[in-house]
Amino acid sequence: MDSMMNFSNIPSPAYVIDEALLRRNLQLICSVKERVGVDIILAFKAFSMWRAFPIVRDYIGFSTASSPWEARLAVEQMGSRAHTYSPAYTETDFPTIMACSSHITFNSLAQFHRFYNATLTNPTPISCGLRINPEYSEVETDLYNPATPGSRLGIVREELGDTLPEGVEGLHFHTLCESDSSALEHTLEHVEAKFGQFLPKIKWLNMGGGHLMTRKDYDVEHLTRLLQNFKQKYPHLEIILEPGAAFVWQTGVLRASVVDIVRNRNIQTAILNISFACHAPDCLEMPYKPVVRGACQQSVDGKPTYRLGGNSCLSGDYIGDWSFDHELKIGDDIIFEDMIHYTTVKTTMFNGIPHPPLCLWRTDGTLETYRTFSYEDYKGRMS
Numbered sequence: 462m463d464s465m466m467n468f469s470n471i472p473s474p475a476y477v478i479d480e481a482l483l484r485r486n487l488q489l490i491c492s493v494k495e496r497v498g499v500d501i502i503l504a505f506k507a508f509s510m511w512r513a514f515p516i517v518r519d520y521i522g523f524s525t526a527s528s529p530w531e532a533r534l535a536v537e538q539m540g541s542r543a544h545t546y547s548p549a550y551t552e553t554d555f556p557t558i559m560a561c562s563s564h565i566t567f568n569s570l571a572q573f574h575r576f577y578n579a580t581l582t583n584p585t586p587i588s589c590g591l592r593i594n595p596e597y598s599e600v601e602t603d604l605y606n607p608a609t610p611g612s613r614l615g616i617v618r619e620e621l622g623d624t625l626p627e628g629v630e631g632l633h634f635h636t637l638c639e640s641d642s643s644a645l646e647h648t649l650e651h652v653e654a655k656f657g658q659f660l661p662k663i664k665w666l667n668m669g670g671g672h673l674m675t676r677k678d679y680d681v682e683h684l685t686r687l688l689q690n691f692k693q694k695y696p697h698l699e700i701i702l703e704p705g706a707a708f709v710w711q712t713g714v715l716r717a718s719v720v721d722i723v724r725n726r727n728i729q730t731a732i733l734n735i736s737f738a739c740h741a742p743d744c745l746e747m748p749y750k751p752v753v754r755g756a757c758q759q760s761v762d763g764k765p766t767y768r769l770g771g772n773s774c775l776s777g778d779y780i781g782d783w784s785f786d787h788e789l790k791i792g793d794d795i796i797f798e799d800m801i802h803y804t805t806v807k808t809t810m811f812n813g814i815p816h817p818p819l820c821l822w823r824t825d826g827t828l829e830t831y832r833t834f835s836y837e838d839y840k841g842r843m844s
Contacts, residue, residue, distance in 0.1 A: 466822045468794060471716055472830075474735045474817035476805055478513060478713035480824050486675040486708055487520040493674060493681060494521070497688045499700040502544060504670045505531045507705020507802045510819055511538040512831040517708070525670075525703040529554045532561035542585070544667065544701065546592060546633060548613060550576055559583045566590045566633040566667065569616060570626065577628050588664065590631030591616055597651040598636040600671075602747060605638040618655040630664045631699075632656065637671025639706055642684035645672065649691065665699040672702055675710045706802035714754075715740065715800035715817065719793045720772065729767050730779060731789050736771035738778045739814045741800060742807050750780055754796035757784040769795065773812045810839045 471477055494501045502523040511534060518539065526532040526543035535543035545558055546566035555576055558565060565580065565587055567573040573591060580587040594615030598608035607614040615634065636648045645668065653660070660666065673679055692700060717735040724730075737744045744751060752758065753769070760766045761784040768781030808816045815838070819831040 465826075466714070467826070468716060468796070470828050471820065471822075472818055473716050473718040473794070474733075474740070475716050475820050476713060476801060476817050477716060477820045477822050477828075478510070478709065478801055479822045480516065482712040483513070483516060483709060484519075484824075486710060486712060487517060489675055489681070490704075490707065491520040493685060493688075497685055497700075498692065499688055499702060501702045501704065503539075503708055504703045504705030505534060506806065507670070508709045509534060509806050510801075510831065512819070513821060514538050521708075526562070529557040529561070532558055536561045544703065555579060559587060562587060564588045564590065564631065564665070564667075566592050566631070568592050568614065570620070573626060573629070577626075581628075588630045589628055590633050590663075590665065590667065591621075591625070591629055592633045592635070593618075593621070593652070593656055595634055595636060595648060595651040595655055597648055599640060599644040599647065600636070600638045602638070604746060608636050621656075623658075625659055625662060631667060632659060632663055632665075633667035633669065635669025635671070637669060639673045639676075640671045641673065641676075641678075642680050642687055645684070646687050649687070660695050660698065663698070665701060666695075667701040667703065670703045670705050672704045673707050673710060674704065675707045709801040711799045713799075713801040713822075715797040715804065717795045717797065719789050719791055719795060721791065722767075722789060723770070728781075729765075730770040730781075731767045731793075731795070732770045732772060733795055734772060735817065736773040736775075736778055736811070736814050737780060738771060738773050738775045739809050739811050740771075740817060741797070741804050742809070743803050744780055745777065748780075751800060752798040753783050754798055755785070760784050765789065773814055775811070810842060813839055815839065 490501050502525050504525045506527055523541050524535045524539045524543055526535050526545045527547050532543045532545050542563040543561055544564040545562040548568045592615040594617045596608055598606050600606040603609055634652055637644055674681055717733040719731045720734050721732040760782040764784040765788045766782050766784045768779055771778035816834040818833045821829045
């Protein structure tokens with residue numbers, strides 16, 4: 462990341478978005494949308510920092526939701542009704558879903574038949590669709606692979622039958638995770654092979670998320686050609702993409718500080734004022750090792766090497782090892798790169814550890830603090 466943040470003005474810990482980098486991503490996403498004539502919408506599951514939505518709305522006006530609260534956020538903060546999908550709706554939450562959605566995708570035929578009639582009486586029109594499972598994905602981590610055998614996500618071809626239920630206007634698939642355009646191309650081949658007979662009969666096709674088009678090595682031109690060719694084959698279809706991480710990929714950091722150095726046998730652990738379990742759970746779940754600014758990503762003989770540990774009591778709240786050009790000391794900054802997507806929406810207050818403040822580094826060189834968290838926020842979660 463080529464951020465010019467002045468860390469002397471930024472609290473520790475803190476999540477900080479760089480406005481210039483965010484706008485750069487949004488410009489690229491908007492250019493693909495306009496060149497191809499598709500709809501690209503923001504997935505809240507990866508980024509829902511609504512105080513930054515005025516920036517997003519300069520380029521993209523719509524979003525996708527997976528729950529009543531996300532659907533409300535779409536209406537209240539994006540100013541538009543959501544494209545909503547959930548593995549299951551209930552009678553309790555479905556009225557809110559309808560009130561806040563322009564599109565609703567159902568995960569099963571049973572869910573569609575259970576709720577479709579209610580959508581016909583909604584004051585504003587709702588376009589209904591089904592999530593399909595092409596039983597193909599190039600995602601290697603099972604935790605993030607929606608097409609594993611026996612997956613609960615989407616309807617497989619043999620379950621769908623030969624005709625779509627009356628009222629189904631669209632189909633939705635999601636098989637990608639931080640993937641390139643070749644993975645989408647291969648997925649489309651499977652979608653057409655299994656569900657191609659339905660494509661002339663629907664109004665829209667939602668290609669889900671995971672399109673990491675803002676990554677430096679992503680082949681945007683290939684994506685553009687792929688979508689243009691698909692639209693030529695099915696000119697009647699509205700094509701929708703709903704990436705999340707791509708919007709805020711490499712747009713911000715998590716600033717942390719060293720609060721202690723613990724030595725056990727030959728391992729030195731720098732304990733930080735953040736927790737991976739609380740503040741970067743994907744690092745443990747995926748797992749993946751984040752980039753630390755100024756450090757070697759692997760241990761280097763002869764250089765001071767540290768495991769980085771969180772400040773919760775969870776034994777596994779650590780990641781390692783990084784080598785540094787100097788020995789770490791208490792108070793040193795540890796800057797984790799690219800820590801905005803998913804981290805900010807998955808934070809917890811396990812152990813009563815507070816969320817880091819949410820901040821925006823503006824293009825004029827000033828810091829805007831969107832939100833700080835207090836004891837009352839923690840207490841309120843338990844009341």
